[in-house]
Amino acid sequence: MAWELDSDRPIYTQLVERIQVQIISGYYPPGGKLPSVRDLAAVAAVNPNTMQKAFAELEREGLIVTQRTNGRTVTEDETLLKGIRMQMAREKVDVFVQTLKELGFSQQEILSLIQDVIEGEGKNE
Amino acid sequence: MAWELDSDRPIYTQLVERIQVQIISGYYPPGGKLPSVRDLAAVAAVNPNTMQKAFAELEREGLIVTQRTNGRTVTEDETLLKGIRMQMAREKVDVFVQTLKELGFSQQEILSLIQDVIEGEGKNE
DNA sequence: ATTGTTGTACTAACCACATAATACAATAAA
DNA sequence: TTTATTGTATTATGTGGTTAGTACAACAAT
Numbered sequence: 001m002a003w004e005l006d007s008d009r010p011i012y013t014q015l016v017e018r019i020q021v022q023i024i025s026g027y028y029p030p031g032g033k034l035p036s037v038r039d040l041a042a043v044a045a046v047n048p049n050t051m052q053k054a055f056a057e058l059e060r061e062g063l064i065v066t067q068r069t070n071g072r073t074v075t076e077d078e079t080l081l082k083g084i085r086m087q088m089a090r091e092k093v094d095v096f097v098q099t100l101k102e103l104g105f106s107q108q109e110i111l112s113l114i115q116d117v118i119e120g121e122g123k124n125e
Numbered sequence: 126m127a128w129e130l131d132s133d134r135p136i137y138t139q140l141v142e143r144i145q146v147q148i149i150s151g152y153y154p155p156g157g158k159l160p161s162v163r164d165l166a167a168v169a170a171v172n173p174n175t176m177q178k179a180f181a182e183l184e185r186e187g188l189i190v191t192q193r194t195n196g197r198t199v200t201e202d203e204t205l206l207k208g209i210r211m212q213m214a215r216e217k218v219d220v221f222v223q224t225l226k227e228l229g230f231s232q233q234e235i236l237s238l239i240q241d242v243i244e245g246e247g248k249n250e
Numbered sequence: 251a252t253t254g255t256t257g258t259a260c261t262a263a264c265c266a267c268a269t270a271a272t273a274c275a276a277t278a279a280a
Numbered sequence: 281t282t283t284a285t286t287g288t289a290t291t292a293t294g295t296g297g298t299t300a301g302t303a304c305a306a307c308a309a310t
Contacts, residue, residue: 009134010267021227036286047269052288069277069286089228093238096221102146103214107243113218114239118232135297161256172299177258194256194307 002045011046015054023063023074024085031076034064127170136171140179148188148199149210156201159189 005014022028034055035043041051055072058064062080066072075081100110130139147153159180160168166176180197183189187205189197200206225235 025229092224093242097242104150117218117222
């Protein structure tokens with residue numbers, strides 16, 4: 001399936017975030033090989049240049065390593081991966097809680113909304 | 126203070142979201158008058174054209190009403206406002222929970238993270 | 251009546267993003 | 281050695297967002 005991309009934000013940014021999650025979640029394990037620029041661009045249905053830009057950003061963050069003519073691999077630094085995982089989670093939580101508070105929801109109401117979603121999904125899994 | 130705007134997304138979209146929250150939270154009460162395009166553009170430090178575009182979108186959604194030569198007011202349809210409030214909240218919750226699950230957090234872990242933030246903030250308020 | 255404020259429309263210019271189409275060097279695979 | 285694949289770089293083109301500047305009609309305030 002082609003990746004779900006929002007036209008409201010730069011595509012390369014969305015590619016970065018998606019691949020970040022795939023790495024953090026273990027879909028691409030530490031030390032594992034990543035698809036080539038061309039292949040992954042084809043899968044995502046974007047231009048190779050755009051995927052190249054996303055990979056460059058991921059490399060700048062240290063999540064992936066480039067071997068000049070033999071593709072790319074996920075970093076083997078699992079400490080870094082775990083750190084980024086927690087960092088991403090905390091940022092999502094902070095933004096979420098702040099946003100809901102701005103909408104006028106109390107702490108208890110926020111927790112209730114979360115539990116509603118979790119219990120609702122529980123019936124399907 | 127100038128509004129905090131992210132260069133990663135269209136400014137007018139961020140203006141829409143910010144004003145939405147201000148309306149939903151009651152900062153601009155139902156039936157209340159909104160600043161003029163030029164004034165609010167000056168406050169936010171953006172071009173009047175951009176603010177105009179944001180207002181046009183808000184009007185399309187029904188949140189605000191335009192009086193041709195006498196400014197704009199927030200809709201008096203409080204049922205609509207409450208509906209949008211819940212709609213926004215549920216979407217935020219859904220996206221949040223899904224994102225955290227993709228990062229490999231369990232339901233209990235998600236709840237714990239939320240409680241950490243809430244309790245942490247409690248000490249400052 | 252005059253002045254000021256309102257929403258609105260228009261053009262020009264700039265820039266970032268995205269795509270398309272090539273091209274090249276390095277190296278793995280055959 | 282030859283071929284294919286890799287990352288990478290380049291140029292050109294199109295699109296959308298943003299700003300700047302200007303202008304106009306409608307109406308409130310004076």
